Amino acid sequence: MISVQEARNLIAGCCKARKIKETSLQSAGGYVLAENLCAPFDSPHFNQSAMDGYAFSYEDWDGKSELEIAGEAQAGNNFYGVLSPGTAIRIFTGAELPPGADTIVIQENVEKTENRIIIKDKKLVKGSNIRLRGSQTKKGDEILKEGHLLTPASVSFLAGFGLNSLKIFANPAVHIIATGKELIKPGDTLTSGKIFESNSHGLQAALKQLDISPTAIEITDDEEEKIMNAIQRNLDADILILTGGVSVGDYDFVATALEKCCVQKVFHKVKQKPGKPFYFGIHNQTLVFALPGNPASVLTCFYEYVVDAIISFTTKKYFKRIQMPLTTEYSKKAGLTFFLKGKTASGTVSILEGQESYKMNSFAMADCIIELEEEKTEFKKSDIVNVLMID
Numbered sequence: 380m381i382s383v384q385e386a387r388n389l390i391a392g393c394c395k396a397r398k399i400k401e402t403s404l405q406s407a408g409g410y411v412l413a414e415n416l417c418a419p420f421d422s423p424h425f426n427q428s429a430m431d432g433y434a435f436s437y438e439d440w441d442g443k444s445e446l447e448i449a450g451e452a453q454a455g456n457n458f459y460g461v462l463s464p465g466t467a468i469r470i471f472t473g474a475e476l477p478p479g480a481d482t483i484v485i486q487e488n489v490e491k492t493e494n495r496i497i498i499k500d501k502k503l504v505k506g507s508n509i510r511l512r513g514s515q516t517k518k519g520d521e522i523l524k525e526g527h528l529l530t531p532a533s534v535s536f537l538a539g540f541g542l543n544s545l546k547i548f549a550n551p552a553v554h555i556i557a558t559g560k561e562l563i564k565p566g567d568t569l570t571s572g573k574i575f576e577s578n579s580h581g582l583q584a585a586l587k588q589l590d591i592s593p594t595a596i597e598i599t600d601d602e603e604e605k606i607m608n609a610i611q612r613n614l615d616a617d618i619l620i621l622t623g624g625v626s627v628g629d630y631d632f633v634a635t636a637l638e639k640c641c642v643q644k645v646f647h648k649v650k651q652k653p654g655k656p657f658y659f660g661i662h663n664q665t666l667v668f669a670l671p672g673n674p675a676s677v678l679t680c681f682y683e684y685v686v687d688a689i690i691s692f693t694t695k696k697y698f699k700r701i702q703m704p705l706t707t708e709y710s711k712k713a714g715l716t717f718f719l720k721g722k723t724a725s726g727t728v729s730i731l732e733g734q735e736s737y738k739m740n741s742f743a744m745a746d747c748i749i750e751l752e753e754e755k756t757e758f759k760k761s762d763i764v765n766v767l768m769i770d
């Protein structure tokens with residue numbers, strides 16, 4: 380059996396594939412940019428009014444006398460006439476500055492008669508209220524680098540350059556196979572010995588936290604051939620997650636079915652609780668996670684291991700790993716890393732009641748997973764522990 384750290388290292392060693400995809404700008408938000416982008420033109424690409432007001436030539440204005448309004452420039456509708464001395468142009472925010480004008484006085488700072496204005500702005504200087512061409516970015520400037528998270532503001536910024544497609548690090552295709560003869564679906568009759576299948580739902584919701592929807596979900600019986608068929612149908616995924624049937628019981632066929640499907644085992648069994656029978660393998664580029672079926676084991680392994688594999692594709696950060704003091708003492712046996720359902724409050728973390736791996740009532744209340752190291756057995760109140768936030 381290997382340690383949690385060895386398992387993490389082995390998985391990281393197999394996470395080499397990234398998928399770069401060309402996508403429309405409209406769907407790029409939330410992804411990470413996979414190319415360096417340069418400005419195709421100066422932005423703004425013309426001298427632009429920053430306010431509603433009047434544009435004129437500062438040099439030609441004597442500082443006192445009235446200016447005659449000789450025309451109008453609206454955003455998107457230029458003034459094409461000539462600005463002669465003693466005249467001003469009515470101008471609005473976003474309009475192109477007419478040739479000859481270099482200063483704008485805002486409308487609140489003028490006294491307006493029929494067709495004339497008197498400027499009442501003592502602080503007005505040449506160039507006031509103008510967004511100069513190229514004052515945001517110059518043509519050819521690197522505007523965003525590979526690795527940049529495309530926030531709504533980034534998308535808006537790029538849209539301003541008329542970009543409509545760009546390269547991003549794509550989500551991996553994730554397929555899920557839940558195995559178990561006992562599993563029934565909502566709407567089926569709950570008879571003795573059967574249970575409602577919950578792992579695929581928990582995994583889908585966890586993937587949704589990462590903005591990923593699984594591309595295929597199958598529920599299959601505990602029969603080697605059926606499991607093999609399901610595996611073969613799903614080996615085109617980037618990440619294949621199986622749940623159940625990976626332990627040592629007579630009906631645990633997943634590991635042998637994977638072997639028969641030519642999945643190369645990287646490890647099977649990790650010194651951890653819950654989720655000790657955790658299996659990881661690889662088939663061509665497909666990463667295969669076979670998780671022990673108890674619902675708490677499934678989600679714990681997902682958050683602790685599968686998320687890191689997903690990050691290797693998307694290069695995004697999802698859940699924070701932090702350190703916090705415990706609110707209570709805790710004893711455990713040596714030789715296993717414990718992952719415990721926890722709840723944080725005011726900078727501390729509490730271990731919840733109900734840590735057994737079949738119990739989901741406690742997990743439903745958790746906002747984090749507490750990691751207690753393999754060899755340490757006694758944890759005192761205020762001991763600092765590693766915490767993975769999962770909300």
Ligand code: AMP
Nearest residue numbers: 557559576577578623624625671672673
């Ligand atoms: P296994 O890993 O197949 O030995 O399953 C361990 C426990 O998890 C058993 O009690 C199973 O009934 C339960 N289990 C396995 N798969 C699921 C599932 N998809 N949904 C809910 N419980 C499951």
Ligand code: MG
Nearest residue numbers: 559623624672
């Ligand atoms: Mg089973």
